[in-house]
Amino acid sequence: MVNTKLQNKLRKLTAQAITQYAMIADGDRVMVCLSGGKDSYTMLDNLLYLQKVAPISFEVFAVNLDQKQPGFPAHILPEYLTQLGIEHYIVNEDTYSIVKEKTPEGKTTCALCSRLRRAILYKTAKQFKATKIALGHHRDDMLETLLLNMFHGGQLKSMPPKLVSDNGEHIVIRPLAFCAEADIAQYSLSKGYPIIPCNLCGSQENLQRKQIKMMLQDWHVQFPTRIASMAKSLQQVVPSHLADNHLYNFTDITTTGEPVKDGDIGFDEPQLVNSANIDVSTGTQTKQAQTSIEFLEIT
Ligand code: SF4
Numbered sequence: 009m010v011n012t013k014l015q016n017k018l019r020k021l022t023a024q025a026i027t028q029y030a031m032i033a034d035g036d037r038v039m040v041c042l043s044g045g046k047d048s049y050t051m052l053d054n055l056l057y058l059q060k061v062a063p064i065s066f067e068v069f070a071v072n073l074d075q076k077q078p079g080f081p082a083h084i085l086p087e088y089l090t091q092l093g094i095e096h097y098i099v100n101e102d103t104y105s106i107v108k109e110k111t112p113e114g115k116t117t118c119a120l121c122s123r124l125r126r127a128i129l130y131k132t133a134k135q136f137k138a139t140k141i142a143l144g145h146h147r148d149d150m151l152e153t154l155l156l157n158m159f160h161g162g163q164l165k166s167m168p169p170k171l172v173s174d175n176g177e178h179i180v181i182r183p184l185a186f187c188a189e190a191d192i193a194q195y196s197l198s199k200g201y202p203i204i205p206c207n208l209c210g211s212q213e214n215l216q217r218k219q220i221k222m223m224l225q226d227w228h229v230q231f232p233t234r235i236a237s238m239a240k241s242l243q244q245v246v247p248s249h250l251a252d253n254h255l256y257n258f259t260d261i262t263t264t265g266e267p268v269k270d271g272d273i274g275f276d277e278p279q280l281v282n283s284a285n286i287d288v289s290t291g292t293q294t295k296q297a298q299t300s301i302e303f304l305e306i307t
Protein backbone atom coordinates (compact mmCIF):
# COMPACT_ATOMS: atom_id res chain seq x y z
CA MET A 9 0.00 0.00 0.00
CA VAL A 10 1.28 3.47 -0.89
CA ASN A 11 2.62 5.38 2.10
CA THR A 12 0.47 8.51 1.71
CA LYS A 13 2.05 10.31 4.66
CA LEU A 14 5.46 10.06 3.04
CA GLN A 15 3.95 10.87 -0.33
CA ASN A 16 2.58 14.15 1.01
CA LYS A 17 5.84 14.98 2.76
CA LEU A 18 7.93 14.35 -0.37
CA ARG A 19 5.53 16.28 -2.57
CA LYS A 20 5.58 19.24 -0.19
CA LEU A 21 9.36 19.28 0.03
CA THR A 22 9.63 19.04 -3.75
CA ALA A 23 7.20 21.94 -4.15
CA GLN A 24 9.19 23.98 -1.64
CA ALA A 25 12.47 23.37 -3.46
CA ILE A 26 10.90 24.21 -6.82
CA THR A 27 9.44 27.42 -5.42
CA GLN A 28 12.47 28.49 -3.41
CA TYR A 29 14.83 28.21 -6.37
CA ALA A 30 12.33 29.13 -9.09
CA MET A 31 13.09 25.82 -10.77
CA ILE A 32 10.03 25.69 -13.00
CA ALA A 33 8.29 28.58 -14.73
CA ASP A 34 5.09 28.85 -16.68
CA GLY A 35 5.51 27.33 -20.13
CA ASP A 36 8.55 25.23 -19.23
CA ARG A 37 9.16 21.89 -20.84
CA VAL A 38 10.83 19.69 -18.22
CA MET A 39 12.90 16.70 -19.25
CA VAL A 40 12.94 14.17 -16.41
CA CYS A 41 16.02 11.95 -16.52
CA LEU A 42 14.85 8.51 -15.49
CA SER A 43 17.44 5.90 -14.59
CA GLY A 44 15.09 3.30 -13.15
CA GLY A 45 16.31 3.95 -9.60
CA LYS A 46 14.14 4.95 -6.63
CA ASP A 47 15.12 8.63 -6.82
CA SER A 48 14.18 9.28 -10.42
CA TYR A 49 10.89 7.35 -10.13
CA THR A 50 9.98 9.46 -7.09
CA MET A 51 10.97 12.67 -8.86
CA LEU A 52 8.81 11.82 -11.87
CA ASP A 53 5.92 10.93 -9.60
CA ASN A 54 6.19 14.24 -7.73
CA LEU A 55 6.52 16.34 -10.86
CA LEU A 56 3.51 14.71 -12.50
CA TYR A 57 1.48 15.42 -9.38
CA LEU A 58 2.64 19.02 -9.13
CA GLN A 59 1.93 19.50 -12.80
CA LYS A 60 -1.73 18.74 -12.02
CA VAL A 61 -2.07 21.06 -9.02
CA ALA A 62 0.26 23.94 -9.83
CA PRO A 63 -1.26 27.24 -10.85
CA ILE A 64 1.23 27.37 -13.70
CA SER A 65 1.33 25.24 -16.79
CA PHE A 66 4.38 23.19 -17.70
CA GLU A 67 5.11 20.04 -19.67
CA VAL A 68 6.86 16.95 -18.37
CA PHE A 69 8.47 14.24 -20.45
CA ALA A 70 10.77 11.39 -19.44
CA VAL A 71 14.02 10.25 -20.97
CA ASN A 72 15.94 7.09 -20.23
CA LEU A 73 19.40 6.45 -21.51
CA ASP A 74 19.99 2.81 -22.37
CA GLN A 75 23.77 2.57 -22.04
CA LYS A 76 23.82 -1.02 -23.27
CA GLN A 77 25.08 -2.47 -20.04
CA PRO A 78 24.96 -6.25 -20.03
CA GLY A 79 21.70 -7.46 -18.54
CA PHE A 80 19.93 -4.08 -18.74
CA PRO A 81 16.21 -4.91 -18.74
CA ALA A 82 15.35 -2.64 -21.67
CA HIS A 83 11.61 -3.38 -21.54
CA ILE A 84 10.96 -2.13 -17.99
CA LEU A 85 10.96 1.64 -18.48
CA PRO A 86 9.13 1.77 -21.82
CA GLU A 87 6.43 -0.44 -20.31
CA TYR A 88 6.20 1.65 -17.15
CA LEU A 89 6.08 4.96 -19.03
CA THR A 90 3.59 3.71 -21.60
CA GLN A 91 1.35 2.59 -18.77
CA LEU A 92 1.66 6.06 -17.19
CA GLY A 93 0.69 7.50 -20.54
CA ILE A 94 3.34 10.19 -20.63
CA GLU A 95 5.58 11.40 -23.40
CA HIS A 96 8.89 9.55 -23.20
CA TYR A 97 11.99 8.67 -25.16
CA ILE A 98 14.49 5.87 -24.78
CA VAL A 99 17.91 6.94 -26.02
CA ASN A 100 20.14 4.06 -27.07
CA GLU A 101 23.85 4.83 -26.81
CA ASP A 102 26.46 2.18 -26.15
CA THR A 103 28.56 4.11 -23.65
CA TYR A 104 29.31 0.84 -21.87
CA SER A 105 31.64 -0.36 -24.65
CA ILE A 106 33.36 3.04 -24.89
CA VAL A 107 33.96 3.18 -21.16
CA LYS A 108 35.29 -0.39 -21.05
CA GLU A 109 37.61 0.28 -23.98
CA LYS A 110 38.97 3.61 -22.73
CA THR A 111 39.35 2.95 -19.02
CA PRO A 112 42.54 1.16 -17.92
CA GLU A 113 42.03 -2.14 -16.10
CA GLY A 114 41.36 -1.68 -12.41
CA LYS A 115 40.43 2.02 -12.71
CA THR A 116 36.94 3.24 -11.91
CA THR A 117 34.78 3.74 -14.96
CA CYS A 118 32.27 6.13 -13.43
CA ALA A 119 33.99 9.43 -14.29
CA LEU A 120 34.06 8.81 -18.04
CA CYS A 121 30.63 7.18 -17.97
CA SER A 122 29.12 10.23 -16.25
CA ARG A 123 30.74 12.64 -18.71
CA LEU A 124 29.39 10.68 -21.67
CA ARG A 125 25.95 10.41 -20.11
CA ARG A 126 25.86 14.13 -19.41
CA ALA A 127 26.75 15.01 -22.99
CA ILE A 128 24.08 12.66 -24.34
CA LEU A 129 21.43 14.09 -22.02
CA TYR A 130 22.26 17.64 -23.07
CA LYS A 131 22.03 16.63 -26.72
CA THR A 132 18.70 14.91 -26.03
CA ALA A 133 17.35 17.96 -24.19
CA LYS A 134 18.15 20.06 -27.23
CA GLN A 135 16.63 17.55 -29.62
CA PHE A 136 13.33 17.41 -27.71
CA LYS A 137 13.29 21.12 -26.91
CA ALA A 138 13.47 20.83 -23.13
CA THR A 139 13.79 24.09 -21.24
CA LYS A 140 14.76 22.38 -17.97
CA ILE A 141 16.59 19.12 -17.25
CA ALA A 142 15.49 17.49 -13.99
CA LEU A 143 17.88 15.21 -12.12
CA GLY A 144 16.92 12.99 -9.18
CA HIS A 145 19.66 13.94 -6.72
CA HIS A 146 18.36 14.42 -3.18
CA ARG A 147 19.42 16.14 0.04
CA ASP A 148 21.79 13.36 1.07
CA ASP A 149 23.54 13.34 -2.32
CA MET A 150 24.14 17.05 -1.81
CA LEU A 151 25.60 16.57 1.65
CA GLU A 152 27.78 13.67 0.55
CA THR A 153 29.11 15.82 -2.28
CA LEU A 154 29.77 18.69 0.10
CA LEU A 155 31.84 16.46 2.38
CA LEU A 156 33.57 14.72 -0.54
CA ASN A 157 34.70 18.09 -1.85
CA MET A 158 35.83 19.22 1.60
CA PHE A 159 37.64 15.99 2.47
CA HIS A 160 39.20 15.22 -0.87
CA GLY A 161 38.93 18.31 -3.09
CA GLY A 162 39.79 21.18 -0.74
CA GLN A 163 36.65 23.03 -1.75
CA LEU A 164 33.48 24.11 0.02
CA LYS A 165 31.16 23.05 -2.75
CA SER A 166 28.10 20.86 -3.08
CA MET A 167 25.53 19.98 -5.74
CA PRO A 168 23.40 23.05 -6.43
CA PRO A 169 19.62 22.74 -6.64
CA LYS A 170 19.75 24.64 -9.94
CA LEU A 171 22.59 25.35 -12.33
CA VAL A 172 23.51 26.24 -15.86
CA SER A 173 24.98 23.27 -17.74
CA ASP A 174 28.70 23.26 -18.58
CA ASN A 175 27.98 24.11 -22.21
CA GLY A 176 25.88 27.08 -21.10
CA GLU A 177 22.82 25.87 -22.99
CA HIS A 178 20.61 24.26 -20.37
CA ILE A 179 19.19 24.82 -16.91
CA VAL A 180 19.56 21.74 -14.74
CA ILE A 181 17.28 21.40 -11.71
CA ARG A 182 17.21 19.05 -8.71
CA PRO A 183 13.61 19.05 -7.45
CA LEU A 184 14.41 16.51 -4.68
CA ALA A 185 17.01 18.84 -3.13
CA PHE A 186 15.10 18.93 0.19
CA CYS A 187 14.08 15.25 0.29
CA ALA A 188 15.87 12.74 2.52
CA GLU A 189 17.10 9.57 0.89
CA ALA A 190 15.61 7.38 3.62
CA ASP A 191 12.14 8.84 2.96
CA ILE A 192 12.52 8.30 -0.78
CA ALA A 193 13.64 4.70 -0.20
CA GLN A 194 10.68 3.93 2.05
CA TYR A 195 8.23 5.64 -0.28
CA SER A 196 9.65 3.88 -3.30
CA LEU A 197 9.21 0.55 -1.55
CA SER A 198 5.59 1.34 -0.79
CA LYS A 199 4.99 2.30 -4.44
CA GLY A 200 6.56 -0.93 -5.71
CA TYR A 201 8.46 0.80 -8.52
CA PRO A 202 10.10 -1.59 -10.99
CA ILE A 203 13.63 -0.74 -9.86
CA ILE A 204 16.52 -1.36 -12.23
CA PRO A 205 19.73 -2.10 -10.28
CA CYS A 206 22.42 0.52 -10.75
CA ASN A 207 25.41 -1.82 -10.67
CA LEU A 208 24.79 -3.66 -13.92
CA CYS A 209 27.99 -2.30 -15.39
CA GLY A 210 29.95 -4.15 -12.68
CA SER A 211 31.63 -0.98 -11.47
CA GLN A 212 31.95 -0.33 -7.76
CA GLU A 213 30.36 2.74 -6.23
CA ASN A 214 32.96 5.40 -5.46
CA LEU A 215 34.56 4.12 -2.25
CA GLN A 216 35.03 7.58 -0.77
CA ARG A 217 31.37 8.44 -1.34
CA LYS A 218 30.40 5.13 0.22
CA GLN A 219 32.46 5.90 3.32
CA ILE A 220 30.90 9.37 3.63
CA LYS A 221 27.42 7.92 3.23
CA MET A 222 28.14 5.49 6.08
CA MET A 223 29.54 8.29 8.22
CA LEU A 224 26.41 10.40 7.68
CA GLN A 225 24.15 7.45 8.49
CA ASP A 226 26.15 6.83 11.64
CA TRP A 227 25.87 10.49 12.65
CA HIS A 228 22.15 10.40 12.04
CA VAL A 229 21.77 7.53 14.50
CA GLN A 230 23.86 9.29 17.14
CA PHE A 231 22.68 12.86 16.55
CA PRO A 232 19.26 12.91 14.88
CA THR A 233 19.32 16.66 14.17
CA ARG A 234 22.72 16.84 12.55
CA ILE A 235 21.83 15.99 8.95
CA ALA A 236 18.90 18.41 8.81
CA SER A 237 21.06 21.13 10.34
CA MET A 238 23.84 20.51 7.82
CA ALA A 239 21.33 20.67 4.97
CA LYS A 240 19.95 23.95 6.31
CA SER A 241 23.47 25.36 6.57
CA LEU A 242 23.78 25.16 2.78
CA GLN A 243 21.08 27.82 2.63
CA GLN A 244 22.59 30.05 5.31
CA VAL A 245 26.13 30.75 4.21
CA VAL A 246 27.97 33.63 5.88
CA PRO A 247 30.85 34.61 3.55
CA SER A 248 32.30 37.08 6.08
CA HIS A 249 32.78 34.18 8.47
CA LEU A 250 34.60 31.91 6.09
CA ALA A 251 38.01 32.62 4.61
CA ASP A 252 37.57 33.07 0.89
CA ASN A 253 38.90 36.42 -0.32
CA HIS A 254 37.04 36.03 -3.61
CA LEU A 255 33.73 35.70 -1.83
CA TYR A 256 34.32 38.39 0.77
CA ASN A 257 36.70 41.30 0.48
CA PHE A 258 38.69 40.87 3.70
CA THR A 259 41.44 43.12 2.38
CA ASP A 260 39.33 46.27 2.39
CA ILE A 261 37.34 45.91 5.60
CA THR A 262 37.67 48.93 7.85
CA THR A 263 36.41 49.98 11.23
CA THR A 264 33.20 52.00 11.25
CA GLY A 265 32.99 52.99 14.90
CA GLU A 266 29.47 51.60 14.92
CA PRO A 267 28.31 48.20 16.23
CA VAL A 268 27.97 45.79 13.34
CA LYS A 269 24.60 44.10 13.07
CA ASP A 270 25.03 40.31 13.16
CA GLY A 271 28.77 40.89 13.35
CA ASP A 272 31.29 38.74 15.09
CA ILE A 273 31.21 38.83 18.84
CA GLY A 274 34.94 39.25 19.18
CA PHE A 275 36.47 36.40 21.04
CA ASP A 276 33.29 34.70 22.20
CA GLU A 277 32.61 31.07 21.49
CA PRO A 278 30.26 30.79 18.51
CA GLN A 279 26.67 30.81 19.68
CA LEU A 280 24.95 27.67 18.51
CA VAL A 281 21.31 28.48 18.00
CA ASN A 282 18.86 26.06 16.52
CA SER A 283 18.48 28.33 13.53
CA ALA A 284 17.35 25.46 11.39
CA ASN A 285 14.35 24.95 13.70
CA ILE A 286 14.90 21.26 13.92
CA ASP A 287 12.78 18.94 15.97
CA VAL A 288 15.35 17.19 18.14
CA SER A 289 13.28 14.06 18.51
CA THR A 290 12.82 13.40 14.80
CA GLY A 291 15.60 15.38 13.18
CA THR A 292 13.15 17.03 10.83
CA GLN A 293 12.48 20.71 10.32
CA THR A 294 9.57 22.19 12.18
CA LYS A 295 6.78 23.97 10.33
CA GLN A 296 8.00 27.45 11.22
CA ALA A 297 11.25 26.80 9.40
CA GLN A 298 9.65 25.58 6.24
CA THR A 299 9.42 27.93 3.32
CA SER A 300 5.86 28.67 2.37
CA ILE A 301 4.70 27.15 -0.85
CA GLU A 302 4.08 30.19 -2.92
CA PHE A 303 2.79 28.87 -6.14
CA LEU A 304 2.45 25.17 -5.65
CA GLU A 305 -0.25 24.33 -3.15
CA ILE A 306 -0.43 20.74 -2.04
CA THR A 307 -3.71 19.38 -0.82
S1 SF4 B 1 28.19 2.64 -11.84
FE1 SF4 B 1 28.42 2.04 -14.00
S2 SF4 B 1 26.68 3.00 -15.01
FE2 SF4 B 1 26.90 4.02 -13.04
S3 SF4 B 1 28.22 5.78 -13.47
FE3 SF4 B 1 29.57 4.12 -12.83
S4 SF4 B 1 30.21 3.17 -14.74
FE4 SF4 B 1 28.40 4.39 -15.21
